[in-house]
Amino acid sequence: MNILLAEDDVRLGKLVSHLLENEYHRVDWVKNGKDAYDHARIFPYDLIILDWMLPGENGQSVCKRLREKGNQSGILFVTARDANEDIISGLDSGADDYIIKPFEFNELLARIRAISRRKEKPLEEVISIGNFSLNLNSHVLKRKDSVIDLTKKEYQFLEIVMRNHNQVITREVLFERLWGYETEVSENALDALVKLVRKKIDLPGEPSFVQNVRGIGYKVRRFDV
Known part of the structure; x- marks a missing residue:
């Protein structure tokens, strides 16, 4: 699976990238909202893992702009904001799911699989x-x-x-x-x-x-x- 990871926390970004690559996924890692949007517009990702609080442009804004441009990639929000209104706002901006920090890697993998199953066009097998x-x-x-x-x-x-x-x-x-x-x-x-x-x-x-x-x-x- 081709995955775009947008995460400005260097330690977490390195860890998640390494773990996903060990699961045979191919990962591009960016650290700000502009790069996340630009990469997602150029490359056909199966999934975008999007941190909410990115420098420059936040993840919610990136998600909303991508959906407005017709981007059909699966989008998973990663956020420390667990208030109900924040979750609803994130999903309404176009995300398929969200996961709250801190999280277990097995839960991240399960949510990735769930997004894959729910997409109207299943990921190519x-x-x-x-x-x-x-x-x-x-x-x-x-x-x-x-x-x-x-x-x-x-x-x-x-x-x-x-x-x-x-x-x-x-x-x-x-x-x-x-x-x-x-x-x-x-x-x-x-x-x-x-x-x-x-x-x-x-x-x-x-x-x-x-x-x-x-x-x-x-x-x-x-x-x-």
């Missing part, structure tokens, strides 16, 4: 391209009926390129989404990761499932329908 199918819930890749074992980073890379199979994903976007901006990982790590993925999923004599677009990034091989 399986992406099928050619002979490959990627299950977004079990994180299993299959070629026809054969399971291909993946590491977490290999799965995350394939999820990104398969979700966006009609376009080239730039190296910069892939690197940021896999390792983040603040990392000491070498730029060569992306090429090494792609090499490992190809070794696992490609068959001898066939074009690679993941194709390089020289100087730009990577895309999924086009299959004739």
